[in-house]
Amino acid sequence: MAGTAITGTPPLLRAEIRHDGRLLAPWALLTTLLASSSMLYPLIFPTDEDRAAFAAAVAANPAMAIIFGPAFDLSTADGFAAWRSLALGGLIAALGVIFAVTRATRAQEDSGQAELLASGVMGRAARLMAAVWMCLVFAIVLGLVTGLVTVAFGGGWNATMLLAATMTATAWMFTGVAAVTAQLGSDARTANSLAVATLGVLFIARGVTYALDAPDWVIWINPLGWMTETKPSVDDDWRPLLLAVGLTIVLLAIAFVLQARREFGAGAIAPRPGPARGRDRTTWRLALRLNRGPMLSWTIAFVALGLVFGYLATAVTDILGSDVGLQQMLAAGAVTDAELVSAFLVTILSLVGIIASIPGVQTMLKVRSEELDDRVEPIMATAITRPRYYVSNVLIALGAPALYMLVAGTLMGAIAGAADIGVSFGDVLLQAAATVPAVWTIVALSVAVVGARPHVSLAAWAGVLASFALTILGPTFNLWDWVLAISPFWHVPNVTVDDADWWGLVWISLVTLFFLAVGFAGFRRRDLARQ
Numbered sequence: 001m002a003g004t005a006i007t008g009t010p011p012l013l014r015a016e017i018r019h020d021g022r023l024l025a026p027w028a029l030l031t032t033l034l035a036s037s038s039m040l041y042p043l044i045f046p047t048d049e050d051r052a053a054f055a056a057a058v059a060a061n062p063a064m065a066i067i068f069g070p071a072f073d074l075s076t077a078d079g080f081a082a083w084r085s086l087a088l089g090g091l092i093a094a095l096g097v098i099f100a101v102t103r104a105t106r107a108q109e110d111s112g113q114a115e116l117l118a119s120g121v122m123g124r125a126a127r128l129m130a131a132v133w134m135c136l137v138f139a140i141v142l143g144l145v146t147g148l149v150t151v152a153f154g155g156g157w158n159a160t161m162l163l164a165a166t167m168t169a170t171a172w173m174f175t176g177v178a179a180v181t182a183q184l185g186s187d188a189r190t191a192n193s194l195a196v197a198t199l200g201v202l203f204i205a206r207g208v209t210y211a212l213d214a215p216d217w218v219i220w221i222n223p224l225g226w227m228t229e230t231k232p233s234v235d236d237d238w239r240p241l242l243l244a245v246g247l248t249i250v251l252l253a254i255a256f257v258l259q260a261r262r263e264f265g266a267g268a269i270a271p272r273p274g275p276a277r278g279r280d281r282t283t284w285r286l287a288l289r290l291n292r293g294p295m296l297s298w299t300i301a302f303v304a305l306g307l308v309f310g311y312l313a314t315a316v317t318d319i320l321g322s323d324v325g326l327q328q329m330l331a332a333g334a335v336t337d338a339e340l341v342s343a344f345l346v347t348i349l350s351l352v353g354i355i356a357s358i359p360g361v362q363t364m365l366k367v368r369s370e371e372l373d374d375r376v377e378p379i380m381a382t383a384i385t386r387p388r389y390y391v392s393n394v395l396i397a398l399g400a401p402a403l404y405m406l407v408a409g410t411l412m413g414a415i416a417g418a419a420d421i422g423v424s425f426g427d428v429l430l431q432a433a434a435t436v437p438a439v440w441t442i443v444a445l446s447v448a449v450v451g452a453r454p455h456v457s458l459a460a461w462a463g464v465l466a467s468f469a470l471t472i473l474g475p476t477f478n479l480w481d482w483v484l485a486i487s488p489f490w491h492v493p494n495v496t497v498d499d500a501d502w503w504g505l506v507w508i509s510l511v512t513l514f515f516l517a518v519g520f521a522g523f524r525r526r527d528l529a530r531q
Contacts, residue, residue: 006129008122013130016104027096028142031089031167032149038081039153051075066207067472069228078159078233086163090170090227091203093142097135097171098195101178104131107188109265128179128259132252135175143168159233166227169244173223174199176251183258186267208308223247283384283392291363291396298359302404306411309348313341313412314419341421342496345431350489352408353435354467356401360443361460363397364450368457371529390523397443402436423496430495437505438488442467444515452522
């Protein structure tokens with residue numbers, strides 16, 4: 001019976017690799033670049049004093065712990081590679097397999113390709129089996145390429161291969177997660193959202209756990225915590241990887257059981273039926289209806305971010321106070337507690353801003369997907385003009401991230417202001433508001449891409465990636481100011497200082513207007529779903 005269910009898997013697997021293999025390659029390239037570039041560490045921080053100062057700066061910044069995890073040893077290149085690449089490399093590998101599994105399973109059912117395949121000699125579980133095998137093998141290739149290239153650039157064999165193995169293990173676990181969510185979601189978009197949300201929650205939870213120095217049991221209930229506890233270059237403990245293998249097997253077993261019982265083309269979570277007659281008479285209400293589900297989810301996420309980061313802001317002076325190097329800085333009068341707290345809030349709100357730009361970019365890419373599904377052309381056949389349709393979506397893409405920033409800023413301000421740590425509620429909320437123009441610049445880039453060059457729609461993510469790399473990673477590498485200034489968040493002023501430079505917001509707002517003009521001009525002139 002089981003053999004019948006997976007009949008046709010080998011030829012389908014070969015077809016999936018030919019079709020999706022090139023789409024998986026960039027994820028392996030990103031993890032390889034991330035790990036191998038860490039071997040430049042001795043050139044950037046050549047002396048022990050430089051590395052000690054860098055380690056002190058990292059330890060003093062809880063935001064770094066949330067993003068990268070704990071820095072166990074920054075005295076060697078392998079230790080630096082483990083700190084910088086373990087969490088982010090696993091995140092990249094997990095995203096790659098999530099999208100691949102969903103694309104090869106639920107997306108095929110949404111597009112009708114699965115029905116065409118099912119008309120041949122193929123078992124019911126063959127598509128899921130082919131997708132799972134493709135991602136499991138890809139994860140091994142990703143780990144080998146990342147590990148061997150990093151070793152070639154000077155990484156230690158044991159520490160580097162363990163680091164690469166954590167990326168493989170993370171990809172395996174989220175192959176299982178995506179296989180399960182592909183059975184739960186009512187369509188591919190829902191399945192992707194469930195899997196990515198699971199990854200995001202676990203990723204943030206791991207960072208907060210280490211930043212707050214939580215008890216061990218909190219670390220070990222998080223699968224991503226298992227990867228951190230391997231501690232490459234410090235303990236080189238391979239045993240936690242066995243937990244990842246076990247979890248992958250359990251998740252895949254659940255996925256195949258669900259797949260055998262659910263209805264073809266539908267998920268275990270059935271969507272509610274729509275009204276008999278549509279009530280949306282304007283493009284604005286249509287855009288709002290299409291995006292209200294993700295807007296609700298993102299609002300909840302930013303409520304959580306505001307609470308977590310607000311609490312971190314209240315503890316930042318205690319965390320800094322335990323650091324000897326920073327105590328010396330404070331004694332020398334270089335910084336004060338209030339200045340450190342405000343600087344922390346600027347950094348953390350920039351991170352919140354980068355995250356807030358993601359749903360804005362998603363909204364614009366949804367415009368493109370609606371166009372490719374031939375649902376925009378019927379609207380354009382009515383009296384609705386193209387600028388009117390586009391502006392309805394652009395307003396949501398710009399307005400929703402601003403709302404998220406204010407929600408997170410309000411909660412952070414309420415918590416930080418009540419803790420008497422040197423900043424008021426108004427300071428934090430104003431800082432959050434000052435970050436919004438930088439968020440709009442990133443979203444405006446996606447407006448320009450979708451409007452003028454939709455065939456390279458992946459470029460819409462360029463602003464998010466560049467801002468993250470330059471804002472979060474750039475300072476650790478002592479990059480020049482002109483390079484850091486490429487990120488719009490570099491121009492956000494610290495509103496708590498007397499001589500705050502507000503001109504930066506004017507310049508990035510001009511860039512935003514330029515991107516919007518390009519997007520609207522492009523969308524008005526080009527053919528729909530033709531380029």
